[in-house]
Amino acid sequence: MDQKAPEINLHTHCCRCRHATGTIADYAACAHQAGIKILGFSDHVPFPDFEHNPDRMFFSELPDYIKEIEDAQKRYPDMLILKGLEIDYRPILGASFYKEEYLDKLGLDYLIGGAHYTPAREGRTSRWCSYITPMPLDLLREFVDLSIQTMETGLIAYLAHPDLTAVSCDRWTPGHAALYREIIDASLALDIPLELNAYGLRKPYVDTPEGKRAPYPWRPFWEMAAEANVKAVIGMDAHRPEDVSSNYAEVRAWADELGLRLCEKEVVQKILARKK
Numbered sequence: 001m002d003q004k005a006p007e008i009n010l011h012t013h014c015c016r017c018r019h020a021t022g023t024i025a026d027y028a029a030c031a032h033q034a035g036i037k038i039l040g041f042s043d044h045v046p047f048p049d050f051e052h053n054p055d056r057m058f059f060s061e062l063p064d065y066i067k068e069i070e071d072a073q074k075r076y077p078d079m080l081i082l083k084g085l086e087i088d089y090r091p092i093l094g095a096s097f098y099k100e101e102y103l104d105k106l107g108l109d110y111l112i113g114g115a116h117y118t119p120a121r122e123g124r125t126s127r128w129c130s131y132i133t134p135m136p137l138d139l140l141r142e143f144v145d146l147s148i149q150t151m152e153t154g155l156i157a158y159l160a161h162p163d164l165t166a167v168s169c170d171r172w173t174p175g176h177a178a179l180y181r182e183i184i185d186a187s188l189a190l191d192i193p194l195e196l197n198a199y200g201l202r203k204p205y206v207d208t209p210e211g212k213r214a215p216y217p218w219r220p221f222w223e224m225a226a227e228a229n230v231k232a233v234i235g236m237d238a239h240r241p242e243d244v245s246s247n248y249a250e251v252r253a254w255a256d257e258l259g260l261r262l263c264e265k266e267v268v269q270k271i272l273a274r275k276k
């Protein structure tokens with residue numbers, strides 16, 4: 001496979017999150033030029049209580065965000081453009097909050113979910129999920145639990161970067177395998193695909209005892225996922241307009257080599273069926 005751009009990419013950010021560049025119009029233009037057929041916008045979910053700001057838009061910006069996506073839909077009628085968000089699941093809010101606020105009230109087409117922060121709990125604020133390097137297994141435990149809770153909401157089209165924490169893991173051990181295996185088992189049991197995320201390939205490489213590697217995707221995780229025959233989705237996780245297709249060939253080669261069961265089309269079909 002030497003295809004340069006994906007046919008479908010549901011993981012796209014924009015400058016509203018304040019750590020990406022480019023407007024929705026810029027991403028749509030790049031995607032159209034690259035030949036992408038289905039483009040989904042999934043910027044970081046904002047909360048009314050400002051949790052996790054400042055790495056996302058304000059809650060009050062959501063109508064403008066949606067309007068911009070709708071403008072892009074009008075501009076490129078030959079490309080299917082979907083309206084979504086990448087949610088951080090906060091168990092204290094419950095799944096019904098996400099369904100009501102984002103899917104029902106705003107009429108978004110879909111949500112993807114990705115754990116980035118350990119949830120706040122009594123006596124402790126939330127923290128970046130892999131804030132200690134090398135990451136202790138009890139912190140990975142929190143990430144895995146939150147990832148599974150995110151899938152259990154039943155609201156997400158797929159789980160983004162299930163191996164995000166590999167950025168802080170220096171080696172793959174039986175302890176890592178056992179914990180990450182729980183994400184894989186939940187993905188199979190709940191029928192929620194896992195995302196092979198291209199953004200990790202564009203991030204600074206990390207030093208490990210075995211040499212430098214991209215922070216993620218993490219090879220041993222994906223070998224285990226392929227062995228278990230999970231459903232997978234390639235996500236570009238674009239934070240710059242030109243990244244709607246960059247690294248696609250590389251990540252697709254990974255998927256093909258591992259024999260991953262890619263299911264982007266099925267994910268889109270389910271999104272569209274839910275809308276009816």
Ligand SMILES: [Zn+2]
Pocket residue numbers: 013017019044239
């Ligand atoms: Zn981001």
Ligand SMILES: [Zn+2]
Pocket residue numbers: 086114116160161
């Ligand atoms: Zn993410």
